[in-house]
Amino acid sequence: MSTTFTKSMARNVFYGGSVFFFLLFVALTLDTNQTLPKRDNSQNITPSVAHGKKLWETNDCIGCHTLLGEGAYFAPELGNVYKRRGPDFIKAWIKSQPTGTPGRRQMPQFNFTDQELDDLVQFLKYTSEINTNKWPPNIEG
Amino acid sequence: MQYKSQAVAKPYFIAAIALFIGQIVFGLIMGLQYVMGDFLFPAIPFNVARMVHTNLLIVWLLFGFMGASYYLVPEETETELFSPKLAIAMFWVFLVAGALTILGYLLVPYAALAKMTGNDILATMGREFLEQPLPTKLGIVVVALAFLFNITMTLLKGRKTAISLVLVLGLLGLAVFFLFSFYNPTNLVKDKYYWWWVVHLWVEGVWELILGSILAFVLIKVTGVDREVIEKWLYVIITMTLVTGIIGTGHHYYWIGAPEYWKWWGSIFSALEPIPFFMMTVFAFNMVNRRRREHPNKAATLWALGTGVMAFLGAGLWGFLHTLAPVNYYTHGTQITAAHGHLAFYGAYVAVVLTIISYAMPILRGRAANSEKAQVMEMWSFWLMSISIFMITLFLTGAGILQVWLQRISETPMGFMAVQDQISLFYWLRELTGVVFLIGLVVYVCSFFVKGETKAA
Ligand code: HEM
């Protein structure tokens, strides 16, 4: 690099540039927060959904599954599983794990109560109704 | 060793390497579970192995960053560390907290662990990479604060170089953005939105400052090129990092419920994120070509050049591959993501930590460089690990392309599990190559025990 562009100029560009783009990011974040209620389905967050999310977290479902495409890639996407399978299938499925099929990937048994299963299903229903810009491309996730 | 207190770096480096071995063992367990689904089930379910694999990675990289700082900051500031005692105390706190956390994952069902550790008081667990129980998260904050205090006090009493300033800025950012791991709203969209403030703003933001300054430090040492030149490069590189990387966070906001405009912001800015990685490669080769001395530590020079190249491939090239919204629409959350994650983490952060260890460890052990024999062995391990992780990336990319095709593009899309069956050959190849990686790592560890003639430091 040329000698007319000195180290202290480089430093100033660094501080100026970083602060500018961080502030721009914060501004975009504020705007995002304002428009979110139109897209994030938060009007449907009931106590049941909140409890479902907690069960989702405390059982680390994300360690095998993706949810809206984020998580692990070992087991099916669950952001749209409510639409793919429906509530009854989901409950029956979770109750009947593990399949024990030799060589097949296994999902643990979590011993949920019926109430807990309902809450998980409510959480997955809420998730499936978030406006995700039409992702995933098809029902298979 | 110029300053006595630099010696505290040594236990940090040793712990880093030990945990690295653990990480790879659990990687191989998961790799096998991918093709033999009931392997070790229910003793170690896949999600548990995954937590151990990724959390060990993060913890050992943090050990590496801290060790690097304790080694580099006294030399840069030309003064002894503010408190070596505090550094050693924090080493043990971090190691014990880390070990207990991993044991907790392995021995207690996760839901029970959450109950035991106060997740009901403040729910932070069960999100990818942030699985740690509350006490561990608080422990990380305490260790980070004590560490930052120690480093900052050292900096204040000594010479303030660009390298140490940038390093401290990066470490400060690391601590600040980690605080977002305590924010977990019920609103899933917001949860995900701010989750990325930890994950993305770490690896594509503040960690790159740490990466750049460690690399710059080692390059000054092994090439003898003028500090003015190297530090100017450093500033330009990290400017590009933050200018592109902060708004580049938008590449994670396409499909999680955030506004549609993120497709534009995210695509445009993140498409520019490879630039700083490219510059880093050019920088490393440029400096080595202009070297003013022949440093006896050839292995460290190889690692430094390797960091540049592999980081560019993993983060720059594989990142660019799937970062534009129309592409990401199909590749989001597939094996393509896993492929990129592996090469990027290895090329940027694993490699830079191994670079500073390669440079500093011989000096900490009282010699300028290891014996010829030990260096040759270390260079073998470089090639074994680097080539195998690259092959792993290629296999996962192959798996990912087929997965996207069969499950998301085809006229008659197949279900997830059926697709996984179709691509199992790639997973077998990944697993075999993973074994080669482990062999490379064993060779690496062995290189520390090879004797031979060395020059005094
Ligand atoms: C060498 C043998 C290795 C094997 C067999 C292996 C295997 C795996 C597997 C199966 C996963 C889970 C993928 C999923 O979610 O379904 C994973 C995740 C991960 N591994 Fe490894 N791994 C290895 C080495 C490494 C190394 C050296 C690094 C660091 C550079 C690493 C970093 C990661 C990261 C960051 C993730 C999370 C990826 C993501 O969420 O996209 N792994 N690994």
Ligand code: HEM
């Ligand atoms: C050293 C720097 C980097 C590291 C360590 C890294 C690591 C990762 C990891 C582990 C993930 C998976 C996160 C998850 O589990 O959900 C990821 C995702 C992603 N990365 Fe990077 N990355 C780096 C740089 C980059 C760059 C420079 C770009 C763009 C040019 C990029 C583009 C992406 C994209 C688009 C995703 C989302 C993938 C998806 O939709 O599933 N990354 N990265």
Ligand SMILES: [Fe+2]
């Ligand atoms: Fe990112």
